Amino acid sequence: MWAKKKHVEDTKAFLGKGAEFIGKLIFKGNVRIDGDFQGEIYGQGSVDIGQGASVQANIAVNSVYIGGEVKGSIEVKEKINIHSTGKFFGDVQTPVFIMEEGALFDGTSHMSASKEQKNIDIAMK
Numbered sequence: 008m009w010a011k012k013k014h015v016e017d018t019k020a021f022l023g024k025g026a027e028f029i030g031k032l033i034f035k036g037n038v039r040i041d042g043d044f045q046g047e048i049y050g051q052g053s054v055d056i057g058q059g060a061s062v063q064a065n066i067a068v069n070s071v072y073i074g075g076e077v078k079g080s081i082e083v084k085e086k087i088n089i090h091s092t093g094k095f096f097g098d099v100q101t102p103v104f105i106m107e108e109g110a111l112f113d114g115t116s117h118m119s120a121s122k123e124q125k126n127i128d129i130a131m132k
Contacts, residue, residue, distance in 0.1 A: 019052070024059060040075075058092045073110075 019036035022028055026042035034050040041057040046064050048054060053070040056062055060075030070085045071077075073093035081087060081095075086103035089095055089110040100117040 022060075024057075056093070058090075 017036060018039055019034050020032065020038045022040045022042040022044060024041045027044075028042070029045045031047045032038065032044070032049070034052060036050075036052045037055065038048075038050065038052070039055045039057065040060050040062060042060060044060070044062045044064060048062075048064050048066040048068065050068045052068060053072065054066060054068050055072045056075045056077055058074040062075065062077045062079070064077075064079045066077075066079060066081045066083075068083055071081055071083055071087045072090065073088070073095055074090045075092070076094040076096075078096045080097050081099045081101070083099070083101045085101075086105060087095075087099055087101045088105040089107065089112060091107040091109035093107075094111040095114065097114045098117070099114065100119065102119055104116055104118060106112060
C-alpha cells in the first residue's frame with residue numbers, strides 16, 4: 008500500500024547563493040536563504056538558512072534551521088535547529104533547542120515552555 012506523503016509547506020521566498028538582500032522580510036510559510044541577508048525577519052512559518060549563507064538579522068518566526076552562519080537575535084515559537092555546518096552568534100529564546108555535533112553556538116539561550124506545554128501544565132493543576 009502507498010504511504011501518505013507528509014504535507015510540505017510551499018516555499019514562499021528564496022534568496023539564492025550569490026544574492027544579497029538588505030531590509031525587512033515578513034512572510035507566512037517557509038523561506039529559504041542561501042545568499043547574504045541583513046536586516047529583520049518576521050514570519051509565521053520557518054526559515055531555512057542554507058550552508059554557505061550569511062545572515063545578520065533579528066529573527067522572530069515559528070522555527071529556524073541553520074546550516075550557514077547567523078549573527079543576531081532569534082525568537083522562535085517552536086524550535087531552533089543548528090545543523091552540523093551551522094554557526095549561530097547571538098541570543099535565542101525558544102522552547103526547543105537542537106544542536107547537531109559540529110555546530111557552533113556562541114551566545115545565550117532562554118528556554119521557555121511551548122504554548123502546548125503551558126496548556127498541559129494548566130490543565131493538570
